[in-house]
Amino acid sequence: MVLLIIGAAIVALLVFDVGRRGEVAIEIKSFEECAAAGNPIMESYPRQCKTPDGKTFIEKIDDKSNLIRVTSPTAGEVITSPVIITGEARGNWFFEASFPIVILDANGKDLGTWYAEAQSDWMTTEFVPFKATVSFATSTTEKGKIILAKDNPSGLPEHDDHIELEIMFKNTIAPNTGKCVISGCSSQICSDTETMSTCEYKEEYACYKTATCERQTSGQCGWTETEALRLCLSE
Numbered sequence: 385m386v387l388l389i390i391g392a393a394i395v396a397l398l399v400f401d402v403g404r405r406g407e408v409a410i411e412i413k414s415f416e417e418c419a420a421a422g423n424p425i426m427e428s429y430p431r432q433c434k435t436p437d438g439k440t441f442i443e444k445i446d447d448k449s450n451l452i453r454v455t456s457p458t459a460g461e462v463i464t465s466p467v468i469i470t471g472e473a474r475g476n477w478f479f480e481a482s483f484p485i486v487i488l489d490a491n492g493k494d495l496g497t498w499y500a501e502a503q504s505d506w507m508t509t510e511f512v513p514f515k516a517t518v519s520f521a522t523s524t525t526e527k528g529k530i531i532l533a534k535d536n537p538s539g540l541p542e543h544d545d546h547i548e549l550e551i552m553f554k555n556t557i558a559p560n561t562g563k564c565v566i567s568g569c570s571s572q573i574c575s576d577t578e579t580m581s582t583c584e585y586k587e588e589y590a591c592y593k594t595a596t597c598e599r600q601t602s603g604q605c606g607w608t609e610t611e612a613l614r615l616c617l618s619e
Contacts, residue, residue: 415441441542448547452477452532453511462552466519469500469530475508477545479535485516486531489523489553496520500532524559524603526552564605566597574598575605591616 412418418433418441419425426432431443452473457463469485477483481502487495500516527550534545560576567573569583574597596608607613 412439412441415443417441444545448545450474451534451545452547454530454532454547454549457530457549457551459550460552462554464554465496465522466517467530469516469518469532470514471532472511472513473500473532475502475506475510475512477534478502478506478512478514479537481506483514483535484533485518486533487518487520488529488531490525490527493523495523495528522555522557523553524557526556528553559603561599564597564599566592574607588617 410417410421412421412423412435415431415433418435418439421435423433423435426434433441433443435441452471454469454471456470457467467487473483482499484497485500486497489495496518498516498518500514503513503515506512530549530551532547532549534543536543536545562576564574564576565578567575567577567579568581570581570585570589572586572589572592573579573581574592591613592607595610595613597605598608600606600608
C-alpha cells in the first residue's frame with residue numbers, strides 16, 4: 385500500500401513538471417496585459433504595472449484633460465507668430481522643468497519647435513502652470529496643429545504621450561506650384577526662376593544632364609535624388 389502511495393506521488397510530480405515545461409511564456413506588451421496577468425499596479429496617475437522581469441507599462445488614458453490643459457490659444461483660434469501658449473500640466477509631463485511644443489501645418493510640415501517652461505516647482509504629480517513663446521514659419525495652409533508632447537528622456541515608446549490642438553493661421557502664403565526651371569551657365573541649377581551663375585566648370589555638372597529637375601516634397605524646386613545621381617556625384 386505504501387509503495388502504491390509513493391508511486392502515485394511520483395507520477396503526480398512528473399505530470400506537474402511536464403505541465404510546467406509545456407507552459408508557453410506570454411509576452412506582455414501593454415498595461416492591460418500586465419494587469420490581467422496579475423502583476424502589481426502602482427496607484428500613480430496614470431497607473432503603472434510592473435512585470436517580474438522589471439518592465440513597466442503605463443496606463444494610456446484617452447482623455448488627457450487630467451494630464452495637461454491648454455488655456456491659450458483655444459481650439460480653432462487664429463494665431464500669428466510668435467504665439468504665446470499657456471496652460472497647466474502635471475509635473476511628470478515635464479523633464480527638467482520643460483517639455484517640447486511643435487507647430488505643424490495641415491501637411492504635417494514642422495513650422496517651428498520650442499519648449500514650454502514650468503512656472504513653478506515641477507517636482508510634483510500635481511498640476512504645474514506652463515508658458516511658451518513659439519516663433520514659426522509662414523504656413524501654406526490655413527489650418528494647422530500645435531503638438532504638446534510629454535518630455536520623454538528615456539526614449540522608450542511606452543513613455544511617449546502628447547496632445548494635439550487644432551488652430552488656424554492668420555498669415556499664409558500660396559504654395560508655389562509653377563514649373564521648375566533649369567538654368568545656370570552649365571545648366572547645373574534647378575530653381576523656380578531663371579538664375580544666372582558664373583561660368584567655371586566642374587565635373588559634377590555633367591551628372592545633372594540626365595537628372596530630373598522638379599518640385600520636391602518641401603515645395604521647393606530641386607534635383608530629384610536617385611541612386612544614379614548619387615553615384616555620379618560621388619565619382
